[in-house]
Amino acid sequence: MASQETQVLDEIIAANRRKMLTLGVASLAGLAIAGVSAPWANAQTVAYTDSDILNFALNLEYLEANFYYLAAFGTTIDVANAASTAAGALQITLSGTVGTPGTVSGGRQVPFTTIPVASYAIEVAVEEGKHVQLLLTALGSSAVAQPAINLGSSFGTLAAAAKIPNGASFSPYASDDDFLVGAYVFEDVGVTAYHGAASLLTMSANLITAAGILAVEAYHAGLIRTTINYIDPTGASIGGYTNLISTLRASLSMAGLLGVAPSPYDSSPDDYGLADFSVSLAGAPNATATRLTDADPTNVVAFARNTTQVLNIVTGGGAVNGTTAVSPAVGVFFPAGMNAGPNGFK
Amino acid sequence: MDNLSTLINRRVSRRKFLAGVGVGAGAVATLNLSACSSSTKPTTTSTPSGPTDADVLNFALNLEYLEAQFYLYAATGSGLQATDTTAGSASPYQTVGTVTLGNAAAVPGLTPAQQEILNEIAYEEQEHVRFLRSALGTAAVPMPDIDLSFFGPLAVAATITTAATGAGSFNPFSSFDYFLVGGFIFEDVGVTAYSGAAPLISAAGVAAGYLTAAAGILAVEAYHAGYIRTSLTGRAIAAGSEAAYSYLGAANLVEDLRATLTIGDSAAPSTAGSVETLLTLPPATTPASNTTASSIVAASPITAVGFARTVNQVLHIVYGSPTVGVASGGFFPSGMNSIFATTTA
Numbered sequence: 001m002a003s004q005e006t007q008v009l010d011e012i013i014a015a016n017r018r019k020m021l022t023l024g025v026a027s028l029a030g031l032a033i034a035g036v037s038a039p040w041a042n043a044q045t046v047a048y049t050d051s052d053i054l055n056f057a058l059n060l061e062y063l064e065a066n067f068y069y070l071a072a073f074g075t076t077i078d079v080a081n082a083a084s085t086a087a088g089a090l091q092i093t094l095s096g097t098v099g100t101p102g103t104v105s106g107g108r109q110v111p112f113t114t115i116p117v118a119s120y121a122i123e124v125a126v127e128e129g130k131h132v133q134l135l136l137t138a139l140g141s142s143a144v145a146q147p148a149i150n151l152g153s154s155f156g157t158l159a160a161a162a163k164i165p166n167g168a169s170f171s172p173y174a175s176d177d178d179f180l181v182g183a184y185v186f187e188d189v190g191v192t193a194y195h196g197a198a199s200l201l202t203m204s205a206n207l208i209t210a211a212g213i214l215a216v217e218a219y220h221a222g223l224i225r226t227t228i229n230y231i232d233p234t235g236a237s238i239g240g241y242t243n244l245i246s247t248l249r250a251s252l253s254m255a256g257l258l259g260v261a262p263s264p265y266d267s268s269p270d271d272y273g274l275a276d277f278s279v280s281l282a283g284a285p286n287a288t289a290t291r292l293t294d295a296d297p298t299n300v301v302a303f304a305r306n307t308t309q310v311l312n313i314v315t316g317g318g319a320v321n322g323t324t325a326v327s328p329a330v331g332v333f334f335p336a337g338m339n340a341g342p343n344g345f346k
Numbered sequence: 347m348d349n350l351s352t353l354i355n356r357r358v359s360r361r362k363f364l365a366g367v368g369v370g371a372g373a374v375a376t377l378n379l380s381a382c383s384s385s386t387k388p389t390t391t392s393t394p395s396g397p398t399d400a401d402v403l404n405f406a407l408n409l410e411y412l413e414a415q416f417y418l419y420a421a422t423g424s425g426l427q428a429t430d431t432t433a434g435s436a437s438p439y440q441t442v443g444t445v446t447l448g449n450a451a452a453v454p455g456l457t458p459a460q461q462e463i464l465n466e467i468a469y470e471e472q473e474h475v476r477f478l479r480s481a482l483g484t485a486a487v488p489m490p491d492i493d494l495s496f497f498g499p500l501a502v503a504a505t506i507t508t509a510a511t512g513a514g515s516f517n518p519f520s521s522f523d524y525f526l527v528g529g530f531i532f533e534d535v536g537v538t539a540y541s542g543a544a545p546l547i548s549a550a551g552v553a554a555g556y557l558t559a560a561a562g563i564l565a566v567e568a569y570h571a572g573y574i575r576t577s578l579t580g581r582a583i584a585a586g587s588e589a590a591y592s593y594l595g596a597a598n599l600v601e602d603l604r605a606t607l608t609i610g611d612s613a614a615p616s617t618a619g620s621v622e623t624l625l626t627l628p629p630a631t632t633p634a635s636n637t638t639a640s641s642i643v644a645a646s647p648i649t650a651v652g653f654a655r656t657v658n659q660v661l662h663i664v665y666g667s668p669t670v671g672v673a674s675g676g677f678f679p680s681g682m683n684s685i686f687a688t689t690t691a
Contacts, residue, residue, distance in 0.1 A: 086637035112633040116583050116640070119628040120576075123639035130650035191565050198561040199552055204545045208654060211541045211561060212645070215652030218565040219643040222572020230580065233459045276462060279469040282424040289466035290459075293569040300473040301562030302569075 048307075048343075050206050053197045055144045056307060056345055057213070058096070058135040059338040060193055062146045063314065064186050065092075065132045066104050068125035070151060071172065071179055072118075074109030077129055078146075083109070087122045090129045095136055096143035099339025106152015110172075110179045117176040120227065124183070124220050131213060144339035154332035155182060158316055162248040164241050177238050180228050184242055187221035188271065188294045189249065189313055195304035218302065225292045229274055243273030246294070249313050256309030259323035270296075270303040307345050311338070319346065399551035400485040401685050402543050404437075405657060406560070407478040408682040409539060411489045412664065413532050414475045415445055417468035419494065420518070420525055421461070423452035426489065430475055433488035439683040442488040446679070448495025449517045453525050460522050467529070467570055474563055481559065487683035496677050497528060500666055504603035506596045516596075523593045526578050530597045533571035534644045534653075535604070535663055538621060540564035541654035568652070575642045579625055588627055598624045607668045608659045616641075621653035657686045665689070 048056075065077045073083040080091040094101070112118035136143050159167030164181075172182020194214035201207045225242070232239035250269035272291050279289045295302045311319035311329040318331030327346035328337030338345055415425045425445055433440045453464065479486040501507050501516030506527070518528025540560055547557045578594050585591035601615040601622040608621075615622035623645060628638040645652045662668055666676030673688040674681035681687045 083637065087639060112636070115628055115631070115633050115636055116580050118633040118636045119638055119640040120642065122637070123642060126639050127643060127645065127650035130648070134649045134651065195558070195561050195565055198544070199555075199557045208541065208545055209651055211544050211564060212651035212654065214561060214565055215537050215541060215568040216643050216645050216650055218568030219572040219575075219645075219652070222569040223576045223642045225569070226573045226576040227580070229459075229463075279465060281422050281465060281468055281472065282418050283427045284422065284424070287422070287465045287469070288462050289469055290462045292463065292466060292573050293470060293566050295470070295562070295566050295569075298473065299477040299559075300470040300566055301477065301559055302565035304558055304562065 048200060050201050050203055051139060051142050052341055052343065052345075053200055054135055054139055054206070055098070055142070055341060056310075056338070057194065057197065057210075058132065058139065058144055059147060059334070059340075060190060060310070060314070061128060061131045061135060063149055063151075063333055064190060065125070065128035066149055067107065067151050067172075067182065067186065068121060068128050070104075070107030071110045071182070072121040072125040076104045076107075077132060084125075087126060089122075089126045090133050092129060092132055092136070094146050096139070096145045096339070098142065098144045098341060099147065100336065101145040102148025102336055104146075104149045104151060106150055106154070108173045110174075110176070112176055112179075114176050117179065117227065120223055121179060121183075124223070127216060127220070131216075134209075142341070144341070147334055147339045148336040150333055150335050154316070154335075155185070157332050158185065158245075158248070161316065162241075162244040164244055177231065180224060180231070181238050181241050181245070183220075183224045184228065185245060187217060187224050188246075189305075189310065190217035191221055191294070192253075192270070192303045192305040193310045195302055196306050196310070198304075221294065222292060225274060225294070229290060229292060235275060239274045241273075243275050246271040246273040252312045252317055253305055253309040255317065255320045256306070256312040258308060258320065258325060270305070272297070311345060397546060397685065399548055399554075399556050400482055402546045402551075403478055403482055403556065403560075404485070404487045405682070405684045405686050406540065406543060406563070407475065407482065407487060408490060408678070408684055409536060409660070409664070410471060410474045410478060412492055412677050413536065414468070414471040415489075415492050416450075416494060416518075416528065416532065417464065417471050419447070419450040420453050420528070421464035421468035425450075426472065426475065430472070430479065431489035434479075434482060434484040434486035436484035437487050437683075439487045439490075443491035443680065443683075446491070446493040446495050448493070448498065449519045450494040451519050453519055453522060456522055463573070464525070467573070470566060470570070474566070477559070477563075481556070490678055490683045491680040493677055493679045496666065497531070500531065500603070500676070501596075503666065504596075504599040506599050523581065523591075526574055526581075527593050527596045527600065529570070529574045530578065531600055533567060533574050534601075534622070535655065535660060536567035537564060537571050537644070538653045538655035539657075539660045540567060541652060542656050542660070571644065572642060575625060575644070579627065579640055579642060582625075582627055586630065594625050594627070604663050607662045607666065608655070616647070621655060621659075623647070656691075658689050658691045661686065661689045 069075055069077050073081060075081045075084055077092040078094050155172050156168045156170050159170035164170060172178050194210055194217055198210055201210055228238050250271040253270050254268050272294055274291055276288050277291055279287050281287045308319055308325050314333045315329045315331035319326055319329035325346040327344045330337045418425050431442050497518050498516055507516050518524045540563055544560050578597055582588060582591040582594040588594055601624055605615055605620060605622055613619035616624045623641055626641045628636055664677050665672055670689050
C-alpha cells in the first residue's frame, strides 16, 4: 500500500478533499449527485487531519468499550478480571497521552439471564476492545488519553430526556432487556460517526480500515436491533424505547447542524427506532416492514453525522449553544469533554 | 512530478487496488498516519483513466439487482418492476435481462413478524437499485440475466444438501429458515464488496458524494448481515444445539464454499488470512457462567475490523467458479453488465 503510486494517489485525494472541506456547503451543492452530499462539510470548515479523525473515533471507542466491558465482565478495559480473561478480552494498556486522563465512573456487570444476550455482550465487548487497541497502536504517541467517562448517571439523564417511563432511574445494568436499551443508545451513533468520517480520511489505508470498522458497528447495531425486535416486536416495552431514544438523538443531531439547513441526504429526522413503517414492494403499496436498519427511508443509505452532531448526542446537548458550536463539549458520557489535539473538536 | 506521469501512476495504483485490496486490507487491518498532512503536494484536474466511478457504481448495481430480485421474490412472489431494470441511454449494455425463477416464490408459512422482516430487506434492496440507477442516470446498466435456480447447485457444491436436507432439495424459498441461509449467501459478500470498492472512487467522486453513498450502503448491508447472522444464531440457541438446527451448519458450509471459490482467499474460514467468520454457538450453560462470545460479526479476529473483497473475489463467488478468465455463470448466467465482468485473478 505504501508504493509511490499509491502515495501519489493519496496526495491527490488528500488535496482535493481538504479543498472540499474549506468550500463549505454552498459550494458543494452544485457538485452533489441527487440527494447526496459529503456530510462533514455541512456545518464546519475545520480541516481535520486523519490523526484528528481517528482520535475522535478513539474517544468514542473508549466510551463503547468500557460500557461493554463493564456490562459483560464487570471491569473497565484497563483492568483484567476472571471474566474478561476467560472471554479472551484484551486488557488495554492506556498508552494515549494527549489531553487529560480521566476515570471511568459507574457501571457494573449485568446479571444476565439469557444465553443469547450474555454471549452477544461478550462478543461486542471483545470487539470494541480490539478497536481501542487498533486505534491506540495506529496513533502511537499522537493518541489521546482516555478521558473522564460517566457510565452511571448519564444513562438516567438521557433516558429521562428521552421520556422513557421512570427514565431518571434507568440503569442499563439491571437486566438483559435494560442492557439492550443501553447498547441501543450507542450503536447507531457509532455507525453515523464512522460514516461521517469516511469521506474525510485522506489515506486510502485509513479509509479501508474505517470502512471495516463502520461495517462492524453496523453489524453490532443490526444485532442489537434484531434482538430487541425479537423480544418486543410490538413496541410495548423496550421496542418502544428505541423510538424515544432515536427521536432524542435526531433532535440533538439536528441541533448539531448549527442552523445550517440539512441536505436532502441528511434529512430530519436522521434516526429511526424500531417502529414499523409502510413500504411499496414490487409495485404493490402498503406492505408493513420492520425497521431493523437505521437508514433514510427513501434511498436506504445509512445516515452520516459530523463531529458536532455526534458530540451533541454523546454530551446530551453540550456541544451546541444556539447556532454556535461549544468547545470543549461537556456533558453526560463525557463530563470533562473528549480529549483532542491542539485544535480540539467541535 | 508532471501531470502525465502522475496520471500514469494513478492508473497503475488503481489497478493494483482492484487486484489486491481485499487480501491486504481485510485480513490485516492497516492504519497509516505517516503521510497525511501536506497540502502543498501536486494536484491535477485531469480526468483519470481506468475504471470510472460509474464503472464502480455499476458493478454494485449488478449485485443490487441480484439481491433485490432474491428478496423481493421471497417477500412477495414478484420481482423488480420493469421500470427498475432498464438500460440508461448512454450505457454500452442495452439488453434487459430476464430472471430464471427456479423455485422463486413468496416464502410460505411466515409469521406476521417474519413477513415484516422480509418486507424490510426486500424494500431496502429495491431502493438501493433505484438509488444507484438514479445516481448513474443515463450511465446505468440494465439488469443482467439472473438465475435464481442457482441456489440448488450452489448448495450441492457446498455439500449443504447432504448435511441438512437431503441431496438436491435446498430451496431458500421453502421456509423462513431456508430463507435465512439463502440471505446468508449474499449478505457478508455485499458488505465486503462495498468495502473493497470504496477506495476505488475518485477524488471527484468523493466530492460528489459517491463515497459517502457507498459507505452508507455498506452500513445497510452490514445491518442486514447482522440481522441474518443474529437470527441464525438465536434460532440455533433456542433449538438447543447446532445439531438440532442444521441451518447454522449450512451457513458455515456456505462460508467454506466461498473461501474455496475465491482465489487469494483460500484460507479456511476463521483462520488467519480468511475473510470469513464462522458462526458459533455458546455452550449450553447458565447465563451467569457463560464466558463464550457469539460470532455475529464477520471481521478480523485480531483487530475486529470488517473484511473487504476485491472485485475478482466477488465475481468468483457470484459466478460460482474459482477459474480465472470466466465471464459468466452461477447467479449471472450471461455475466455481469460490467467492465469487470471477467475474472482476471
